[in-house]
Amino acid sequence: MYYPVISQCTQALKSLRTFLDKAEQHAAARKFDVGILMGSRLAPDMLDFIYQVQSACDYVKGAAAWLSGQAVPRHEDNEKTIDELRARIDKTIAFVQSVPESQYAGAAERQVRFSWAPGKIIAGDDYLLQMTIPNTYFHISMAYAILRSNGVDLGKMDFLGPINLVAG
Protein backbone atom coordinates (compact mmCIF):
# COMPACT_ATOMS: atom_id res chain seq x y z
CA MET A 1 0.00 0.00 0.00
CA TYR A 2 3.01 2.31 0.41
CA TYR A 3 3.53 3.36 -3.17
CA PRO A 4 -0.15 3.90 -4.07
CA VAL A 5 -0.90 5.78 -0.85
CA ILE A 6 2.13 8.04 -1.17
CA SER A 7 1.31 8.59 -4.85
CA GLN A 8 -2.18 9.67 -3.87
CA CYS A 9 -0.79 12.03 -1.24
CA THR A 10 1.40 13.47 -3.98
CA GLN A 11 -1.72 13.97 -6.05
CA ALA A 12 -3.17 15.85 -3.10
CA LEU A 13 -0.16 18.18 -3.18
CA LYS A 14 -0.90 18.81 -6.86
CA SER A 15 -4.43 19.77 -5.86
CA LEU A 16 -2.99 22.06 -3.20
CA ARG A 17 -0.91 23.73 -5.89
CA THR A 18 -4.10 24.54 -7.82
CA PHE A 19 -5.47 26.25 -4.69
CA LEU A 20 -2.64 28.75 -5.07
CA ASP A 21 -3.75 29.62 -8.59
CA LYS A 22 -7.30 30.21 -7.40
CA ALA A 23 -6.06 32.30 -4.48
CA GLU A 24 -4.03 34.43 -6.89
CA GLN A 25 -7.00 34.88 -9.23
CA HIS A 26 -9.24 35.86 -6.33
CA ALA A 27 -6.79 38.42 -4.99
CA ALA A 28 -6.28 39.90 -8.45
CA ALA A 29 -10.02 40.16 -9.09
CA ARG A 30 -10.60 41.81 -5.74
CA LYS A 31 -7.44 43.91 -6.07
CA PHE A 32 -5.72 42.92 -2.88
CA ASP A 33 -2.28 41.47 -2.22
CA VAL A 34 -2.41 37.66 -2.30
CA GLY A 35 0.15 37.74 0.49
CA ILE A 36 -2.74 38.56 2.81
CA LEU A 37 -4.21 35.13 2.07
CA MET A 38 -0.81 33.48 2.51
CA GLY A 39 -0.65 34.90 6.03
CA SER A 40 -4.26 34.13 6.90
CA ARG A 41 -5.31 31.69 9.56
CA LEU A 42 -8.58 30.14 10.74
CA ALA A 43 -8.12 31.20 14.34
CA PRO A 44 -5.65 33.53 16.05
CA ASP A 45 -3.92 30.60 17.71
CA MET A 46 -3.69 28.45 14.59
CA LEU A 47 -0.83 28.57 12.13
CA ASP A 48 -1.12 30.40 8.84
CA PHE A 49 -1.63 29.27 5.26
CA ILE A 50 2.10 29.21 4.51
CA TYR A 51 2.66 26.83 7.41
CA GLN A 52 -0.18 24.56 6.29
CA VAL A 53 1.46 24.17 2.87
CA GLN A 54 4.92 23.59 4.33
CA SER A 55 3.58 21.02 6.72
CA ALA A 56 1.57 19.10 4.11
CA CYS A 57 4.70 18.96 1.96
CA ASP A 58 6.82 17.70 4.83
CA TYR A 59 4.52 14.82 5.70
CA VAL A 60 4.58 13.54 2.13
CA LYS A 61 8.33 14.09 1.80
CA GLY A 62 8.93 12.35 5.12
CA ALA A 63 6.86 9.33 4.13
CA ALA A 64 8.65 8.94 0.81
CA ALA A 65 12.05 9.19 2.46
CA TRP A 66 11.53 7.16 5.63
CA LEU A 67 9.61 4.37 3.95
CA SER A 68 12.11 4.00 1.12
CA GLY A 69 15.10 3.99 3.46
CA GLN A 70 16.50 7.38 2.56
CA ALA A 71 17.57 10.39 4.59
CA VAL A 72 14.81 13.00 4.63
CA PRO A 73 15.83 15.93 2.38
CA ARG A 74 15.96 19.14 4.35
CA HIS A 75 13.64 21.85 3.07
CA GLU A 76 13.98 25.10 4.99
CA ASP A 77 10.71 26.69 6.10
CA ASN A 78 11.57 30.07 4.66
CA GLU A 79 8.79 30.62 2.13
CA LYS A 80 7.12 34.01 2.28
CA THR A 81 5.47 34.41 -1.14
CA ILE A 82 3.03 32.42 -3.22
CA ASP A 83 5.73 31.68 -5.79
CA GLU A 84 8.01 30.36 -3.09
CA LEU A 85 5.17 28.08 -1.95
CA ARG A 86 4.77 26.81 -5.49
CA ALA A 87 8.47 26.01 -5.55
CA ARG A 88 8.21 24.24 -2.20
CA ILE A 89 5.40 22.03 -3.51
CA ASP A 90 7.28 21.39 -6.76
CA LYS A 91 10.49 20.29 -5.08
CA THR A 92 8.52 18.04 -2.74
CA ILE A 93 6.72 16.39 -5.64
CA ALA A 94 9.99 16.04 -7.57
CA PHE A 95 11.60 14.26 -4.63
CA VAL A 96 8.67 11.93 -4.03
CA GLN A 97 8.39 11.08 -7.70
CA SER A 98 12.10 10.22 -7.77
CA VAL A 99 11.39 7.23 -5.53
CA PRO A 100 10.52 4.13 -7.57
CA GLU A 101 7.88 1.70 -6.33
CA SER A 102 10.53 -0.99 -5.82
CA GLN A 103 12.26 1.15 -3.20
CA TYR A 104 9.30 0.76 -0.84
CA ALA A 105 10.00 -2.96 -0.55
CA GLY A 106 10.28 -3.71 3.14
CA ALA A 107 8.58 -0.46 4.16
CA ALA A 108 6.41 -2.33 6.65
CA GLU A 109 9.52 -3.39 8.56
CA ARG A 110 11.06 0.08 8.66
CA GLN A 111 11.09 1.97 11.92
CA VAL A 112 10.51 5.69 11.96
CA ARG A 113 11.75 8.05 14.69
CA PHE A 114 10.51 11.53 15.52
CA SER A 115 12.60 14.25 17.14
CA TRP A 116 9.67 14.96 19.44
CA ALA A 117 9.49 11.36 20.69
CA PRO A 118 13.00 10.39 21.80
CA GLY A 119 13.51 6.69 22.49
CA LYS A 120 10.38 5.78 20.56
CA ILE A 121 9.75 4.24 17.18
CA ILE A 122 6.74 3.67 14.99
CA ALA A 123 6.43 0.86 12.47
CA GLY A 124 6.16 1.67 8.78
CA ASP A 125 2.52 0.70 8.46
CA ASP A 126 1.44 2.68 11.51
CA TYR A 127 3.46 5.63 10.29
CA LEU A 128 1.71 5.59 6.93
CA LEU A 129 -1.78 5.14 8.36
CA GLN A 130 -1.58 7.16 11.58
CA MET A 131 0.76 9.97 10.54
CA THR A 132 1.20 10.37 6.80
CA ILE A 133 -2.39 10.13 5.61
CA PRO A 134 -4.11 12.07 8.40
CA ASN A 135 -1.52 14.83 8.59
CA THR A 136 -1.23 15.32 4.85
CA TYR A 137 -4.98 15.63 4.40
CA PHE A 138 -5.38 17.68 7.57
CA HIS A 139 -2.97 20.39 6.45
CA ILE A 140 -4.29 20.47 2.90
CA SER A 141 -7.80 20.74 4.30
CA MET A 142 -6.77 23.60 6.59
CA ALA A 143 -5.22 25.37 3.60
CA TYR A 144 -8.49 24.85 1.74
CA ALA A 145 -10.51 26.07 4.71
CA ILE A 146 -8.45 29.25 5.07
CA LEU A 147 -8.91 30.16 1.41
CA ARG A 148 -12.52 29.04 1.20
CA SER A 149 -13.54 31.00 4.28
CA ASN A 150 -11.92 34.04 2.67
CA GLY A 151 -14.05 33.75 -0.43
CA VAL A 152 -11.69 31.93 -2.81
CA ASP A 153 -13.67 29.96 -5.38
CA LEU A 154 -12.70 26.43 -4.32
CA GLY A 155 -14.89 23.36 -4.39
CA LYS A 156 -14.61 19.75 -3.40
CA MET A 157 -13.44 18.72 -6.87
CA ASP A 158 -10.45 21.02 -6.54
CA PHE A 159 -9.60 19.13 -3.38
CA LEU A 160 -10.11 15.65 -4.78
CA GLY A 161 -8.36 16.09 -8.11
CA PRO A 162 -8.73 13.44 -10.82
CA ILE A 163 -11.07 10.51 -10.14
CA ASN A 164 -10.55 7.47 -12.31
CA LEU A 165 -14.13 6.83 -13.39
CA VAL A 166 -14.36 4.66 -16.50
CA ALA A 167 -17.20 3.42 -18.67
CA GLY A 168 -18.81 0.32 -17.23
Next chain:
Amino acid sequence: MYYPVISQCTQALKSLRTFLDKAEQHAAARKFDVGILMGSRLAPDMLDFIYQVQSACDYVKGAAAWLSGQAVPRHEDNEKTIDELRARIDKTIAFVQSVPESQYAGAAERQVRFSWAPGKIIAGDDYLLQMTIPNTYFHISMAYAILRSNGVDLGKMDFLGPINLVAG
Protein backbone atom coordinates in the same frame (compact mmCIF):
# COMPACT_ATOMS: atom_id res chain seq x y z
CA MET B 1 -4.60 -2.18 2.21
CA TYR B 2 -8.41 -2.18 2.41
CA TYR B 3 -8.88 -3.36 5.97
CA PRO B 4 -6.12 -1.25 7.55
CA VAL B 5 -7.12 1.90 5.68
CA ILE B 6 -10.80 1.52 6.50
CA SER B 7 -9.91 0.74 10.11
CA GLN B 8 -7.90 3.94 10.28
CA CYS B 9 -10.79 5.89 8.79
CA THR B 10 -12.95 4.38 11.51
CA GLN B 11 -10.43 5.62 14.05
CA ALA B 12 -10.83 9.05 12.49
CA LEU B 13 -14.58 8.85 13.15
CA LYS B 14 -13.78 8.07 16.78
CA SER B 15 -11.69 11.23 16.86
CA LEU B 16 -14.58 13.13 15.32
CA ARG B 17 -16.78 11.85 18.11
CA THR B 18 -14.44 13.40 20.68
CA PHE B 19 -14.81 16.74 18.90
CA LEU B 20 -18.47 16.63 19.89
CA ASP B 21 -17.54 16.31 23.55
CA LYS B 22 -15.24 19.31 23.31
CA ALA B 23 -17.90 21.31 21.49
CA GLU B 24 -20.37 20.49 24.23
CA GLN B 25 -17.93 21.49 26.96
CA HIS B 26 -17.17 24.74 25.19
CA ALA B 27 -20.81 25.66 24.78
CA ALA B 28 -21.55 24.82 28.41
CA ALA B 29 -18.64 26.91 29.66
CA ARG B 30 -19.66 29.86 27.53
CA LYS B 31 -23.35 29.29 28.29
CA PHE B 32 -24.63 29.03 24.74
CA ASP B 33 -26.62 26.32 22.99
CA VAL B 34 -24.28 23.78 21.40
CA GLY B 35 -26.81 23.59 18.57
CA ILE B 36 -25.33 26.87 17.33
CA LEU B 37 -22.06 25.06 16.68
CA MET B 38 -23.87 22.16 15.03
CA GLY B 39 -25.38 24.60 12.54
CA SER B 40 -22.18 26.57 12.00
CA ARG B 41 -20.32 26.70 8.71
CA LEU B 42 -16.99 28.09 7.50
CA ALA B 43 -18.54 30.15 4.72
CA PRO B 44 -22.13 31.05 3.86
CA ASP B 45 -22.04 28.78 0.82
CA MET B 46 -20.50 25.80 2.58
CA LEU B 47 -22.46 23.11 4.37
CA ASP B 48 -22.79 23.06 8.12
CA PHE B 49 -21.18 21.01 10.86
CA ILE B 50 -24.00 18.46 10.92
CA TYR B 51 -23.51 17.79 7.21
CA GLN B 52 -19.75 17.41 7.63
CA VAL B 53 -20.31 14.68 10.23
CA GLN B 54 -22.95 12.92 8.13
CA SER B 55 -20.74 13.00 5.09
CA ALA B 56 -17.62 11.71 6.86
CA CYS B 57 -19.71 8.83 8.21
CA ASP B 58 -21.10 8.02 4.78
CA TYR B 59 -17.72 7.80 3.09
CA VAL B 60 -16.48 5.30 5.67
CA LYS B 61 -19.75 3.34 5.61
CA GLY B 62 -19.71 3.28 1.82
CA ALA B 63 -16.16 2.00 1.67
CA ALA B 64 -16.83 -0.79 4.14
CA ALA B 65 -19.94 -1.86 2.26
CA TRP B 66 -18.83 -1.53 -1.37
CA LEU B 67 -15.42 -3.05 -0.81
CA SER B 68 -16.75 -6.01 1.13
CA GLY B 69 -19.49 -6.72 -1.40
CA GLN B 70 -22.47 -5.65 0.69
CA ALA B 71 -25.37 -3.33 0.09
CA VAL B 72 -24.71 0.07 1.63
CA PRO B 73 -26.87 0.45 4.75
CA ARG B 74 -29.15 3.47 4.43
CA HIS B 75 -28.70 6.08 7.13
CA GLU B 76 -31.14 8.95 6.83
CA ASP B 77 -29.63 12.42 7.06
CA ASN B 78 -32.06 13.58 9.70
CA GLU B 79 -29.79 14.45 12.61
CA LYS B 80 -30.46 17.78 14.27
CA THR B 81 -28.85 17.49 17.69
CA ILE B 82 -25.42 16.65 19.03
CA ASP B 83 -26.73 13.42 20.55
CA GLU B 84 -28.21 12.40 17.21
CA LEU B 85 -24.80 13.02 15.62
CA ARG B 86 -23.19 10.82 18.26
CA ALA B 87 -25.67 8.09 17.38
CA ARG B 88 -24.93 8.52 13.67
CA ILE B 89 -21.21 8.08 14.28
CA ASP B 90 -21.83 5.12 16.56
CA LYS B 91 -24.01 3.25 14.10
CA THR B 92 -21.50 3.89 11.35
CA ILE B 93 -18.65 2.53 13.45
CA ALA B 94 -20.74 -0.46 14.47
CA PHE B 95 -21.44 -1.31 10.85
CA VAL B 96 -17.84 -0.92 9.73
CA GLN B 97 -16.55 -2.97 12.64
CA SER B 98 -19.01 -5.73 11.75
CA VAL B 99 -17.03 -6.38 8.55
CA PRO B 100 -14.22 -8.88 9.09
CA GLU B 101 -10.89 -8.44 7.34
CA SER B 102 -11.51 -11.57 5.28
CA GLN B 103 -14.54 -9.97 3.65
CA TYR B 104 -12.32 -7.47 1.86
CA ALA B 105 -10.75 -10.26 -0.17
CA GLY B 106 -11.11 -9.30 -3.80
CA ALA B 107 -11.82 -5.66 -2.99
CA ALA B 108 -9.37 -4.54 -5.70
CA GLU B 109 -11.53 -6.21 -8.31
CA ARG B 110 -14.79 -4.71 -7.10
CA GLN B 111 -16.43 -2.00 -9.13
CA VAL B 112 -18.15 0.88 -7.45
CA ARG B 113 -20.93 2.97 -8.98
CA PHE B 114 -22.11 6.43 -7.96
CA SER B 115 -25.61 7.77 -8.52
CA TRP B 116 -24.04 11.02 -9.79
CA ALA B 117 -22.00 9.20 -12.47
CA PRO B 118 -24.41 6.99 -14.42
CA GLY B 119 -22.76 4.47 -16.74
CA LYS B 120 -19.42 4.84 -14.98
CA ILE B 121 -17.51 2.65 -12.57
CA ILE B 122 -14.45 3.04 -10.42
CA ALA B 123 -12.17 0.20 -9.40
CA GLY B 124 -11.83 -0.73 -5.74
CA ASP B 125 -8.31 0.60 -5.33
CA ASP B 126 -9.09 3.92 -6.97
CA TYR B 127 -12.23 4.21 -4.89
CA LEU B 128 -10.30 3.71 -1.67
CA LEU B 129 -7.48 6.07 -2.59
CA GLN B 130 -9.31 8.76 -4.57
CA MET B 131 -12.65 8.84 -2.76
CA THR B 132 -12.66 7.19 0.65
CA ILE B 133 -9.47 8.60 2.14
CA PRO B 134 -9.66 12.17 0.80
CA ASN B 135 -13.36 12.61 1.47
CA THR B 136 -13.29 11.11 4.95
CA TYR B 137 -10.42 13.31 6.05
CA PHE B 138 -11.79 16.35 4.24
CA HIS B 139 -15.10 16.29 6.07
CA ILE B 140 -13.56 15.51 9.45
CA SER B 141 -11.13 18.37 8.86
CA MET B 142 -13.98 20.73 7.96
CA ALA B 143 -15.79 19.70 11.15
CA TYR B 144 -12.58 20.42 13.05
CA ALA B 145 -12.14 23.76 11.29
CA ILE B 146 -15.70 24.87 12.07
CA LEU B 147 -15.29 24.13 15.76
CA ARG B 148 -11.73 25.39 16.03
CA SER B 149 -12.54 28.68 14.34
CA ASN B 150 -15.37 29.07 16.85
CA GLY B 151 -13.02 28.74 19.79
CA VAL B 152 -13.46 25.08 20.72
CA ASP B 153 -10.33 23.75 22.42
CA LEU B 154 -9.22 21.26 19.77
CA GLY B 155 -5.67 20.43 18.80
CA LYS B 156 -3.93 18.24 16.28
CA MET B 157 -3.72 15.32 18.69
CA ASP B 158 -7.51 15.29 18.96
CA PHE B 159 -7.59 14.91 15.19
CA LEU B 160 -4.92 12.21 14.96
CA GLY B 161 -6.05 10.01 17.82
CA PRO B 162 -3.79 7.22 19.10
CA ILE B 163 -0.33 6.89 17.54
CA ASN B 164 1.36 3.57 18.03
CA LEU B 165 4.76 4.73 19.24
CA VAL B 166 6.68 2.02 21.07
CA ALA B 167 10.01 1.87 22.85
CA GLY B 168 12.87 1.37 20.43
